[in-house]
Amino acid sequence: MSAAIAPEPVVDAPDGASSGGKAKRVKKRLTSRTATFFAIVIATLWTIPTFGLFVSSFRPDTDIANSGWWTIITNPSFTLDNYTAVFSESGASSASLGVYFINSIVITLPATVFPITLALMAAYAFAWIPFKGSSWIFVLVFALQIVPLQMALIPLLKIFNYPWLDIGGTFPAVWIAHTIFALPLEIFLLHNFISEIPRDVMEAAKVDGANHAQIFRRVVIPLSVPAIASVAIFQFLWVWNDLLVALVFSGGTIKTAPLTQRIAEFAGTRGNDWELLTAAAFVGTIVPLIVFFSLQRYFVRGLLAGSTKG
Numbered sequence: 178m179s180a181a182i183a184p185e186p187v188v189d190a191p192d193g194a195s196s197g198g199k200a201k202r203v204k205k206r207l208t209s210r211t212a213t214f215f216a217i218v219i220a221t222l223w224t225i226p227t228f229g230l231f232v233s234s235f236r237p238d239t240d241i242a243n244s245g246w247w248t249i250i251t252n253p254s255f256t257l258d259n260y261t262a263v264f265s266e267s268g269a270s271s272a273s274l275g276v277y278f279i280n281s282i283v284i285t286l287p288a289t290v291f292p293i294t295l296a297l298m299a300a301y302a303f304a305w306i307p308f309k310g311s312s313w314i315f316v317l318v319f320a321l322q323i324v325p326l327q328m329a330l331i332p333l334l335k336i337f338n339y340p341w342l343d344i345g346g347t348f349p350a351v352w353i354a355h356t357i358f359a360l361p362l363e364i365f366l367l368h369n370f371i372s373e374i375p376r377d378v379m380e381a382a383k384v385d386g387a388n389h390a391q392i393f394r395r396v397v398i399p400l401s402v403p404a405i406a407s408v409a410i411f412q413f414l415w416v417w418n419d420l421l422v423a424l425v426f427s428g429g430t431i432k433t434a435p436l437t438q439r440i441a442e443f444a445g446t447r448g449n450d451w452e453l454l455t456a457a458a459f460v461g462t463i464v465p466l467i468v469f470f471s472l473q474r475y476f477v478r479g480l481l482a483g484s485t486k487g
Contacts, residue, residue, distance in 0.1 A: 234259055237254060263443065274457055278436050280427075280432070280435055280436065282464075287352045288412070292355065295356065296364045299318075303368050304368055304372040304374075306389060315368070318360075326358055329357075334426065345426065346426075363408050370403075378400075379396065417465055
């Protein structure tokens with residue numbers, strides 16, 4: 178009788194191989210011809226309005242009033258008068274566009290850095306520092322996202338105007354307001370990323386004698402750069418394009434009002450200053466475009482960071 182042949186044992190593929198296979202499948206789908214075609218179509222549709230705005234900003238007011246921007250193909254006519262007007266126009270109740278542009282930068286940079294810094298620390302604490310009630314507190318922070326922003330404007334403004342604080346109508350008031358409104362979502366997003374850092378990496382740092390501050394500074398922040406960049410882009414664009422929050426807490430004065438307020442004013446009382454509005458609006462899009470294209474590689478890495486987890 179022939180000896181029975183024992184079946185070969187089934188060996189599970191290691192986690193790294195499984196993750197690598199998933200990463201290859203994701204990459205293949207994102208680089209397929211169909212995905213590339215739809216990406217080109219979406220990018221084209223997204224770019225056409227911006228291109229139209231750019232062309233209109235260089236057209237004379239009579240051309241803007243009588244024809245569409247696409248007529249430049251048959252009737253090209255360009256001028257720099259629109260940009261000259263928006264940067265030089267000023268009066269008793271308004272200043273040139275450059276003043277509001279600087280105000281928006283002063284508002285946006287701290288209102289982006291402050292919430293991300295606090296959200297990073299909170300996300301690390303929720304993910305890697307066990308303490309009593311952490312789960313309930315995290316759920317509460319997550320639930321704050323459903324609170325309408327408009328409900329908090331008046332109560333927060335009253336607090337800022339208390340005599341013992343009295344920061345209403347100042348840049349710090351706008352920074353604090355944007356930080357408060359941004360924290361719930363940013364904590365949630367960064368927590369999801371930081372909690373996926375391999376436990377072996379964290380334990381190895383502890384074995385080497387690192388405390389929580391050192392782990393946070395030397396391990397968590399470097400590994401979280403893609404997620405930080407993604408959140409920073411969203412926060413920067415939100416604050417830069419915001420009108421409601423900045424107008425409520427800055428008071429709408431020349432010294433603190435954002436660029437969006439001045440752009441709205443360029444429409445005129447009867448909506449008849451379209452040539453100035455197009456030029457001012459395109460100036461307002463320059464900085465967001467620079468920020469996005471400068472950080473887009475980190476943005477894409479941040480979006481795909483969780484797609485290849487086991």
